[in-house]
Amino acid sequence: MQRIATNMPNDSVQYALRRQEEGLAKAQSKIAAQRRINELRDDPIAASHAVRYASYLGRLQQFEQNSLYARDHFRQQDLYMQHAVSLLQRVRDLSVQGANGVYTQDDLRGMAVEVNELVKELAAAANALGPDGNRLFSGDKSFTEPFLVREGAVEGGGETMPLSVEYRGAGLGRSAEVTERSYLPLDIAGGEAFWAEKMEVISGTDASTWQAASDGAFFLDGVEIPVRAGDTVNVIAAKINDSPAPVTAHIDVESRGLALEGTNPHLIRLEDAEGSTVMRDLGLIAEGGEQGAPNWNAGAKVNGGSVFDMVLRLRDALFRGDTEFIGSQGIGGIDLALGNMENRLAEVGSRAERADHVWQKINAELPNVTGALAREESLDMADAAMEMAQMDFAHKAALQTAAKIVPQTLLDFLR
Numbered sequence: 001m002q003r004i005a006t007n008m009p010n011d012s013v014q015y016a017l018r019r020q021e022e023g024l025a026k027a028q029s030k031i032a033a034q035r036r037i038n039e040l041r042d043d044p045i046a047a048s049h050a051v052r053y054a055s056y057l058g059r060l061q062q063f064e065q066n067s068l069y070a071r072d073h074f075r076q077q078d079l080y081m082q083h084a085v086s087l088l089q090r091v092r093d094l095s096v097q098g099a100n101g102v103y104t105q106d107d108l109r110g111m112a113v114e115v116n117e118l119v120k121e122l123a124a125a126a127n128a129l130g131p132d133g134n135r136l137f138s139g140d141k142s143f144t145e146p147f148l149v150r151e152g153a154v155e156g157g158g159e160t161m162p163l164s165v166e167y168r169g170a171g172l173g174r175s176a177e178v179t180e181r182s183y184l185p186l187d188i189a190g191g192e193a194f195w196a197e198k199m200e201v202i203s204g205t206d207a208s209t210w211q212a213a214s215d216g217a218f219f220l221d222g223v224e225i226p227v228r229a230g231d232t233v234n235v236i237a238a239k240i241n242d243s244p245a246p247v248t249a250h251i252d253v254e255s256r257g258l259a260l261e262g263t264n265p266h267l268i269r270l271e272d273a274e275g276s277t278v279m280r281d282l283g284l285i286a287e288g289g290e291q292g293a294p295n296w297n298a299g300a301k302v303n304g305g306s307v308f309d310m311v312l313r314l315r316d317a318l319f320r321g322d323t324e325f326i327g328s329q330g331i332g333g334i335d336l337a338l339g340n341m342e343n344r345l346a347e348v349g350s351r352a353e354r355a356d357h358v359w360q361k362i363n364a365e366l367p368n369v370t371g372a373l374a375r376e377e378s379l380d381m382a383d384a385a386m387e388m389a390q391m392d393f394a395h396k397a398a399l400q401t402a403a404k405i406v407p408q409t410l411l412d413f414l415r
Contacts, residue, residue: 053373059180060362060369066176067359070184074352077136080128081193081345084307087122088341091115091311092334098318099327109156112318119162119311123149126194137190138169146190147308156319165308167191167267178358184351191267191306193344196337199268199304201296203257205283207233216276220260221245221269227278233258236278258282262304265340307337 094111097103103111126147128136138146146169154161169190175183212231217224223245227236233251237258240249247268252259262268272279279285286297296302305313310333317325 050373050376053369053376057366057369057373060366063178063180064359064362064366067178067184067355067362070176070178070186071352071355071359073130073136073186074348074355076128076130077188077193077348078345078352080125080136081341081348084122084125084194085338085341085345087118087125088307088311088334088338091118091314092331092338094318095314095326095331095334099323099331101323105321108318108321108323112156112315115311115315115318116157116161119165119308119315120149122308122311123147123162123165126190135169137188137193139187139189139191140174141168141170142174144169147194154316154319156316162308162312164312165306167194167306170269178355179362184355184358188344188348189267191269192265193341194307195265195267195304195340196307196310196333197304198265199262199302200259201261201268201270201284201303202252202255202259202301203283203297204255204299204301205281205297206256207251207258207282208256210282212236212278216278217273218276218279219269219271219273220247221266224273227276233282236282258284260284264343265304265336267306305333307341310334310337 094115098108098111126137127145130136134142135144135146138144146167148166148168149162150164150166151160152163153159154163167190174186176186178184210233212227212229214229216227218227219225220240220243223243225236225239225243225245227239231239237249237251240247240260246263246266248261248263250259250261251257260268260270270279270285272285280287280297283297284300286295313333314326314330317330
């Protein structure tokens with residue numbers, strides 16, 4: 001039998017009052033947080049939906065930032081490339097004038113001096129900094145000046161002028177995730193935007209009996225191409241042709257070595273993977289050199305120049321007064337440079353358009369996801385206030401009733 005004690009009514013009342021106070025505290029917490037789900041047990045199904053909505057909303061907000069950064073980045077690239085195109089068009093105008101054959105040597109020299117200044121401005125555009133402090137055309141080597149101008153004396157120039165412009169940047173590297181598992185390349189390297197001719201690299205090493213001694217790999221324009229022990233030069237050429245790199249490979253008839261040719265104007269980037277010497281063994285690259293553009297083997301034939309090569313070649317012809325060269329190879333080289341840069345400019349523009357469309361789509365989707373999240377976890381303040389008022393009234397009534405029905409104790413008589 002359960003013993004009936006005199007404090008049992010008091011305990012029961014105290015327990016009921018504490019339950020009421022707990023419910024009142026939860027209602028007050030919901031109103032303070034303006035959320036109806038503060039714990040999973042408040043509504044397990046709605047809580048699971050809210051977690052998924054909140055996660056997706058966070059990703060959407062990040063995608064919005066990424067697409068906005070990409071759009072602004074492409075606009076900066078477009079601005080400087082448009083400037084470079086206008087410079088090249090002025091160079092072409094001067095080359096057409098110089099090819100007329102009606103100008104004196106002094107006139108041609110004046111044109112060459114102007115072209116020389118345009119080369120400097122072209123190099124400044126190619127080495128441009130973005131608003132975030134990164135170089136726009138250095139690939140993933142964001143803080144490296146992509147084009148190094150080497151100066152010296154030029155025949156007929158009479159002063160120190162640019163002799164060559166070397167690319168020191170890297171290839172494509174950075175990309176931005178703008179939608180779920182969809183990436184947008186951010187960089188267009190200077191070895192692509194400021195190139196004029198399709199490159200051709202022909203090894204002078206006879207590789208007819210060559211075989212790979214061990215497993216390895218090499219990188220061609222950023223694409224990793226694996227090599228297995230026993231692979232021959234023909235197998236290597238087939239793997240290059242099957243890869244997504246914009247390069248074709250074949251065996252040169254004269255040297256019997258591996259030959260590479262770009263499918264579009266760009267600087268071919270080639271390097272052996274760590275611990276591998278395949279490209280060095282085939283006589284295409286030499287050991288050492290700066291990271292970025294390949295350190296070509298001295299015995300390899302390398303053809304295909306940059307925009308700067310075309311402009312400098314034209315300038316030197318103007319200084320020499322070589323109108324035949326100006327009217328043929330000079331104008332032809334500038335046309336190649338302009339053609340590639342306009343194609344690259346269109347590529348940058350299409351990326352900017354895609355980034356803008358993605359940004360607009362995300363901005364249209366954000367309110368929908370935010371609304372779905374609000375429906376699951378937001379609190380109806382009117383209902384919550386009415387509920388809390390009812391609970392507060394009931395609690396006060398319970399306190400008053402308890403004060404009347406709870407029996408007196410010995411302490412009441414000692415007062």
